[in-house]
Amino acid sequence: MTDEQRSAMAEKLRSMTPEQLAALQKEQCIFCKIVSGQIPSKKIYEDQIMIAILDINPAARGHLLLIPKNHYMIMPHVPDGEMAHLFVVAQKLSECVLRTLKVGGTSLFIANGQVAGQRAQHVILHVIPRKEGDKVLEFTDTLISSEMVSKVETAVKPTFFKHLGLGGDEPKNDGGNSEEKKDSGSTGVVHAALEPDAPHPEPSAYKEHSASGAVRDEGVVKKSAKKVVASKGIPVVSQDEKVVPKRKDDDVSLDDIANLFK
Amino acid sequence: MKCEYCEIVEREGKAPILYIDEELVVAIKDKVMAPGQITIFPRKHYTILEMVPELLIAKCSVVANKVSMALFESLGCQGTNILISNGLASGQSVPHFGIEVIPRIEEDKVGLTWEGKQLNDDEFEMTMRALVEDVKKAQAEKAKKVEKETAADAAAANSESAVLGKDVKVVDDSSRKSGEGKASGEAVTKAKTKSQAVPPLVRNIRRIP
Numbered sequence: 001m002t003d004e005q006r007s008a009m010a011e012k013l014r015s016m017t018p019e020q021l022a023a024l025q026k027e028q029c030i031f032c033k034i035v036s037g038q039i040p041s042k043k044i045y046e047d048q049i050m051i052a053i054l055d056i057n058p059a060a061r062g063h064l065l066l067i068p069k070n071h072y073m074i075m076p077h078v079p080d081g082e083m084a085h086l087f088v089v090a091q092k093l094s095e096c097v098l099r100t101l102k103v104g105g106t107s108l109f110i111a112n113g114q115v116a117g118q119r120a121q122h123v124i125l126h127v128i129p130r131k132e133g134d135k136v137l138e139f140t141d142t143l144i145s146s147e148m149v150s151k152v153e154t155a156v157k158p159t160f161f162k163h164l165g166l167g168g169d170e171p172k173n174d175g176g177n178s179e180e181k182k183d184s185g186s187t188g189v190v191h192a193a194l195e196p197d198a199p200h201p202e203p204s205a206y207k208e209h210s211a212s213g214a215v216r217d218e219g220v221v222k223k224s225a226k227k228v229v230a231s232k233g234i235p236v237v238s239q240d241e242k243v244v245p246k247r248k249d250d251d252v253s254l255d256d257i258a259n260l261f262k
Numbered sequence: 263m264k265c266e267y268c269e270i271v272e273r274e275g276k277a278p279i280l281y282i283d284e285e286l287v288v289a290i291k292d293k294v295m296a297p298g299q300i301t302i303f304p305r306k307h308y309t310i311l312e313m314v315p316e317l318l319i320a321k322c323s324v325v326a327n328k329v330s331m332a333l334f335e336s337l338g339c340q341g342t343n344i345l346i347s348n349g350l351a352s353g354q355s356v357p358h359f360g361i362e363v364i365p366r367i368e369e370d371k372v373g374l375t376w377e378g379k380q381l382n383d384d385e386f387e388m389t390m391r392a393l394v395e396d397v398k399k400a401q402a403e404k405a406k407k408v409e410k411e412t413a414a415d416a417a418a419a420n421s422e423s424a425v426l427g428k429d430v431k432v433v434d435d436s437s438r439k440s441g442e443g444k445a446s447g448e449a450v451t452k453a454k455t456k457s458q459a460v461p462p463l464v465r466n467i468r469r470i471p
């Protein structure tokens with residue numbers, strides 16, 4: 001796309017209503033086309049809420065993509081019930097992966113936002129078969145100071161409680177008109193939280209979405225990133241525990257996988 | 263060796279607990295991929311994902327999404343990752359199932375990527391066939407189990423006090439579908455109405471006393 005085309009496109013997008021925009025996104029979404037069957041896929045599971053297919057460019061053989069049938073661009077848009085459903089199905093599929101592919105573990109992974117590695121405009125839950133030393137989803141744990149930990153606590157707690165539906169008051173969760181709460185409870189909370197600044201946020205829209213939280217003002221996230229570098233050399237936790245007994249490939253059971261920890 | 267997560271629950275001050283109830287814990291560890299990372303784990307000790315009861319998985323995942331939203335708003339991060347490392351081979355370092363929510367910013371060096379592989383058609387076909395078969399088996403097992411549970415529920419509902427008194431098992435509708443048609447009897451209907459009135463998943467959320 002040339003710059004001109006791009007700005008013309010941007011102009012066009014600006015003039016659209018949120019509904020039109022959402023429809024356009026859905027129309028263009030590869031994963032919605034996979035769900036509808038317009039694009040062929042290697043489907044291994046389907047129900048009313050989601051499908052699971054093999055990733056065509058997998059991290060490992062048997063890499064599964066769990067895709068909600070509804071078009072949700074980012075994770076906060078996914079209603080509670082569907083989120084829960086995805087993970088419960090993922091648990092079952094993970095077990096199938098362990099059993100069928102005889103791997104030593106699985107990773108369940110969601111990339112939410114571009115900086116987090118989200119490539120598709122549609123929420124996806126990955127189930128990835130794992131083998132020792134496979135160079136998939138590598139990470140390093142770093143020790144952070146107790147001050148940092150409590151800063152995080154102070155900053156995150158109020159918003160987290162808000163999203164849980166727990167205000168300053170004792171939660172009124174028991175009895176009463178729970179029928180109504182069911183409606184507002186599942187999707188309502190999520191959308192209410194997003195609506196003020198971002199009726200139809202894209203992953204990048206979250207940049208502007210940052211609330212006025214104390215931590216944000218101090219730039220703790222950025223600062224601390226430096227701190228981590230400064231205090232590098234703290235051992236990676238997972239590497240301390242590389243006392244993995246060698247097993248034959250074909251006698252993996254769930255108990256074996258769990259027992260490796262003992 | 264004591265389990266790190268069980269210790270968080272048992273020993274006050276081991277790690278700040280953002281939230282705890284009878285079923286799950288939301289805590290801030292000091293060994294993290296990025297500051298702001300939050301961990302959600304069942305209060306009870308389950309080593310790997312496959313051992314965790316469905317409803318608990320459901321609740322953990324819903325809470326993870328809410329943690330993620332809170333990170334966006336309170337830390338101003340630009341993305342989040344949800345990660346379950348399941349089994350030593352996946353890098354699971356604590357022998358207690360948990361979900362990590364990791365705040366992400368541009369160029370944060372967190373990693374968590376992979377290199378996509380090219381598989382040939384045969385490999386795809388084989389993998390797909392094996393998985394589809396196993397999934398079908400799992401579905402059949404599940405349907406049988408649900409049928410049994412539904413029957414048990416009906417029996418319990420008939421004995422009246424037991425089920426209606428306390429929390430009816432809140433069942434994810436979708437995972438129940440297969441058994442639903444088979445349930446019969448007025449008592450079951452009653453029990454079901456009750457269970458539908460309870461908000462799913464977040465029913466037991468209470469603050470630390």
Ligand SMILES: [Zn+2]
Pocket residue numbers: 026029030031032033070071072121122
């Ligand atoms: Zn889509």
Ligand SMILES: [Zn+2]
Pocket residue numbers: 265266267268269306307308357358
């Ligand atoms: Zn434990």
